[in-house]
Amino acid sequence: MIEARDLTKLYSGKAAVDHLSFTVRPGRVTGFLGPNGAGKSTTMRLILGLDWPNTGVATINGQRYEELANPLRTVGALLEAKSVHGGRSAANHLLFLAQSQGLPSSRVNEVLDLVGLREVADKRAGTFSLGMSQRLGIAAAMLGDPQVLLLDEPVNGLDPEGVLWIRNLLKYLAGQGRTVLVSSHLMNEMAVTADHLIVIGRGKLIADSATQDVIARSSEQSVRVRTPDAPRLTGLIEAEGGKVSLVAESPMAETGSGAAASGLPASGFLASEITGGPRTLTVTGMPAPRIGELAASASVVLHELSLQLASLEEAFMELTSGSLEFGEHSAPAPAADAAAAAADQGHR
Amino acid sequence: MTAAQPVSPASPVSPPGGLAGAPAGKPAGFGHLLLSEWTKIRSVRSTVWALILFVVVTIGFTVLVTALITSNWNSGGGGGGQGGHERIIADPAAFLMGAGVGLGQLTICVLGALLITTEYSTGVIRASLLAVPRRTPMLVAKAIVFAGLILVLAEIVCFSSFFAGSAILHSRVPVSLGDPGVARAVFGTGLYLTVLGLLALAVGTLIRHTAGAIATVIGVVLVLPILSGLLPRSWGAHINAYLPQQAGSLISHARQQPADLLSPWQGFGVLCLWTALLLAAGIYLLKRRDA
Numbered sequence: 316m317i318e319a320r321d322l323t324k325l326y327s328g329k330a331a332v333d334h335l336s337f338t339v340r341p342g343r344v345t346g347f348l349g350p351n352g353a354g355k356s357t358t359m360r361l362i363l364g365l366d367w368p369n370t371g372v373a374t375i376n377g378q379r380y381e382e383l384a385n386p387l388r389t390v391g392a393l394l395e396a397k398s399v400h401g402g403r404s405a406a407n408h409l410l411f412l413a414q415s416q417g418l419p420s421s422r423v424n425e426v427l428d429l430v431g432l433r434e435v436a437d438k439r440a441g442t443f444s445l446g447m448s449q450r451l452g453i454a455a456a457m458l459g460d461p462q463v464l465l466l467d468e469p470v471n472g473l474d475p476e477g478v479l480w481i482r483n484l485l486k487y488l489a490g491q492g493r494t495v496l497v498s499s500h501l502m503n504e505m506a507v508t509a510d511h512l513i514v515i516g517r518g519k520l521i522a523d524s525a526t527q528d529v530i531a532r533s534s535e536q537s538v539r540v541r542t543p544d545a546p547r548l549t550g551l552i553e554a555e556g557g558k559v560s561l562v563a564e565s566p567m568a569e570t571g572s573g574a575a576a577s578g579l580p581a582s583g584f585l586a587s588e589i590t591g592g593p594r595t596l597t598v599t600g601m602p603a604p605r606i607g608e609l610a611a612s613a614s615v616v617l618h619e620l621s622l623q624l625a626s627l628e629e630a631f632m633e634l635t636s637g638s639l640e641f642g643e644h645s646a647p648a649p650a651a652d653a654a655a656a657a658a659d660q661g662h663r
Numbered sequence: 664m665t666a667a668q669p670v671s672p673a674s675p676v677s678p679p680g681g682l683a684g685a686p687a688g689k690p691a692g693f694g695h696l697l698l699s700e701w702t703k704i705r706s707v708r709s710t711v712w713a714l715i716l717f718v719v720v721t722i723g724f725t726v727l728v729t730a731l732i733t734s735n736w737n738s739g740g741g742g743g744g745q746g747g748h749e750r751i752i753a754d755p756a757a758f759l760m761g762a763g764v765g766l767g768q769l770t771i772c773v774l775g776a777l778l779i780t781t782e783y784s785t786g787v788i789r790a791s792l793l794a795v796p797r798r799t800p801m802l803v804a805k806a807i808v809f810a811g812l813i814l815v816l817a818e819i820v821c822f823s824s825f826f827a828g829s830a831i832l833h834s835r836v837p838v839s840l841g842d843p844g845v846a847r848a849v850f851g852t853g854l855y856l857t858v859l860g861l862l863a864l865a866v867g868t869l870i871r872h873t874a875g876a877i878a879t880v881i882g883v884v885l886v887l888p889i890l891s892g893l894l895p896r897s898w899g900a901h902i903n904a905y906l907p908q909q910a911g912s913l914i915s916h917a918r919q920q921p922a923d924l925l926s927p928w929q930g931f932g933v934l935c936l937w938t939a940l941l942l943a944a945g946i947y948l949l950k951r952r953d954a
Binding site: 360363364365366367380381383384385386387390392394396397398399400401402403404407408410411412414415416417418455 | 691692695696698699700702703706707708709781782785786787788789790791792793794795796797801951953954
């Protein structure tokens with residue numbers, strides 16, 4: 316459990332994090348979402364005791380980070396900025412961390428196995444690819460078998476295989492009852508990874524709710540379904556109140572995004588028109604998992620079932636662009652900021 | 664401190680390869696931190712190279728300078744200038760301990776500064792502070808491990824330099840470890856190098872950037888004595904006597920010369936005081952600043 320209460324961090328008078336409060340609960344992946352520069356990394360650094368907040372407090376399982384006796388046994392963190400000496404081997408990097416926590420050195424090989432870096436354990440970390448570096452960072456985070464994990468942009472720059480690996484690892488760890496907070500500026504990635512979303516913009520909280528609720532806020536929310544048995548699936552979905560439209564089977568519409576995807580609305584028209592061959596449908600008013608369940612229960616084969624990416628990004632843009640306007644109007648006067656900073660300096 | 668490790672109500676299952684019988688909740692002691700810092704020091708090549716350089720330069724220059732002066736003894740002053748011979752005859756131990764250490768001490772200064780500034784330049788400092796969020800124990804452990812390593816190595820180097828140098832110098836100025844103050848001067852030079860290394864570590868902690876920290880330490884060791892020499896004689900001499908390097912290196916003198924304001928141990932004490940002050944300032948800023 317991570318709790319942030321009224322966190323504020325000023326950098327030269329400007330609020331990078333602005334009276335931010337939220338709670339991250341165990342047992343699920345919590346996505347920490349916001350555009351670049353929204354204050355995600357700063358918030359994580361405040362939680363981890365690397366930076367000092369100007370106001371507020373962050374606690375992990377009820378304690379401030381610096382109060383934890385062996386912090387790496389409670390909290391594992393992957394920071395966006397690198398934190399490994401390029402001239403030191405992966406094994407030695409993990410070894411000094413393990414030793415500092417009183418962990419047995421055998422733990423080093425265990426986490427190297429976990430992330431698949433055992434064979435390059437004695438190679439200098441400076442020779443690692445971005446993906447390997449990220450895996451080393453995950454290994455360091457997992458060293459103390461922590462109950463709480465904070466990962467800052469873990470999929471940044473990773474290849475699809477690496478993205479999938481991290482996504483599955485996070486879900487697996489959350490499934491074990493751990494607290495997992497993972498930041499990203501990519502809505503799409505969070506939509507498939509996180510169960511819960513904390514969205515911030517300009518250091519302020521914008522949304523703190525289940526991922527599907529955040530997505531549902533999008534007016535354009537839709538699901539793209541491809542099936543060889545379109546008429547039956549259409550009937551099933553419409554019986555539960557979903558709306559189905561056919562995506563024109565032209566090369567232009569292959570991406571399924573934008574206006575081309577929402578053409579041909581009439582369902583009656585569809586039912587008679589669709590005769591055979593795989594068809595791509597756009598479904599609104601029904602979440603993707605329910606569509607999958609309906610298809611499974613009726614043994615309808617699905618070739619594709621995906622949230623419309625464009626609409627997710629729209630939801631995100633809608634949320635965060637709102638925050639930008641909000642931020643402009645509610646930004647405290649510079650003088651007040653400076654005074655707060657001065658007061659803080661004195662306090663510390 | 665057991666309360667500092669609350670077991671979550673939904674105690675998580677270990678991941679593949681979970682903690683095999685590691686005692687959860689038992690806090691790591693300071694000994695673990697020392698071990699951790701030792702691993703950090705020994706696992707980076709630059710440390711090893713700097714130490715090799717220190718050994719080679721210090722012993723090498725002691726031998727080289729002593730050999731040159733000894734062989735040119737009768738051709739007027741050698742490299743030591745007009746009063747060179749008198750100074751060597753008055754305190755041969757001080758000469759031997761200055762010949763190579765004068766240059767070798769710079770490698771210790773560079774290493775001491777690098778020890779902490781590379782943590783900042785590579786970002787390891789974040790990993791270090793995540794592991795030791797109270798911060799002070801990390802720096803104290805680092806200082807102890809570094810001091811221990813340098814002390815052992817510096818004593819070996821100083822005694823080796825002395826034996827090699829005195830063997831060469833013997834034909835001109837016989838000096839042995841048994842002479843009054845000589846053993847203390849040789850051993851004290853190892854102490855001096857150790858504390859100087861800690862001073863460099865403190866400066867590195869304060870400045871955080873490699874180039875700035877090294878320039879500052881070299882400035883304190885080499886440039887400040889020259890600058891203070893330019894000051895008016897009456898108080899310039901007093902300032903000079905209390906500079907960290909000038910005061911500290913008095914310990915390498917077998918006996919106090921009439922011109923010295925401080926005794927060898929007093930001088931060493933002044934260096935220790937400087938180092939303690941700078942380390943305290945380093946700890947204060949380390950705790951206070953964002954990492």
